[in-house]
Amino acid sequence: MKWSLALAFGLFAGGPAVAQDIPDYVTAAVADPARAADAEDDARRQIVEIMAFSKVKPGDTVLELVPGSGYWSRVFSGIVGPEGKVYLAVPTPMEKYSEETKALPQTLANTELLMQPADALSAPTSVDVVFTAQNYHDYPNEFMGPTDPAVLNKAVYDMLKPGGLYVVIDHVAEAGSGMRDTETLHRIDPAVVKQQVEAAGFEYRAESDVLRNEADDHTLKVFDPSVRGHTDQFVYRFRKPG
Numbered sequence: 001m002k003w004s005l006a007l008a009f010g011l012f013a014g015g016p017a018v019a020q021d022i023p024d025y026v027t028a029a030v031a032d033p034a035r036a037a038d039a040e041d042d043a044r045r046q047i048v049e050i051m052a053f054s055k056v057k058p059g060d061t062v063l064e065l066v067p068g069s070g071y072w073s074r075v076f077s078g079i080v081g082p083e084g085k086v087y088l089a090v091p092t093p094m095e096k097y098s099e100e101t102k103a104l105p106q107t108l109a110n111t112e113l114l115m116q117p118a119d120a121l122s123a124p125t126s127v128d129v130v131f132t133a134q135n136y137h138d139y140p141n142e143f144m145g146p147t148d149p150a151v152l153n154k155a156v157y158d159m160l161k162p163g164g165l166y167v168v169i170d171h172v173a174e175a176g177s178g179m180r181d182t183e184t185l186h187r188i189d190p191a192v193v194k195q196q197v198e199a200a201g202f203e204y205r206a207e208s209d210v211l212r213n214e215a216d217d218h219t220l221k222v223f224d225p226s227v228r229g230h231t232d233q234f235v236y237r238f239r240k241p242g
Helices: 024-032 033-045 047-054 071-080 092-097 100-105 151-157 190-199
Strands: 003-005 010-012 021-023 061-067 086-092 111-116 129-133 160-171 204-208 233-239
Touching: 003 233, 010 061, 021 024, 021 047, 024 047, 024 071, 033 047, 047 071, 047 160, 047 204, 047 233, 061 071, 071 086, 071 100, 071 129, 086 092, 086 100, 092 111, 092 190, 129 151, 151 160, 160 190, 190 204, 190 233
Parallel strands: 061 086, 061 129, 086 111, 129 160
Antiparallel strands: 003 021, 010 204, 160 233, 204 233
């Protein structure tokens, strides 16, 4: 299998930056003409690097939490292929924002919609990867109740296979702020996320800086026109011990 080398962007815990190899199956899934409408966002959202970082591969089972428009879903579907599966998990408080998600199984045959209470996330089978982009910060918030990040992380831990991976992307809040800004600015302190996920039994394995933006000072709501689409974001990968 042919591999191409991308720029270094990962940081292993306690280790140096590492070069990221991009498998051909990631490149092919991103280049699929069926996702031409998504392509204009690819550079901004660093789709190739994020998919390689997630380590998803053909035949895998993936659970994506709150897929929204399906931007990530379409690439996951292409990578895992006909032997794989992508579960599209929508907590019921998010249903009103998920009409596009509900339509995805009509065009992506290897996907399945899971509409569930926010405190009862589960999958019909064990999974290889759980992925959430810009949704972790919602779990402490009142509209998602009754639930919290500890409930979410335990559910993710329980559904993952031993050695399975948990990828969390979210908007960065001010250092030391914990969960103070989750409801107001829709941001969360990366340090508290790492602490919470490790408390559920996960090993912190790596982070990527491809979505970091030093120009974002972490004081504005993520929907503010001056930062929307370009917020400073952390990308963490955790592993369930195998």
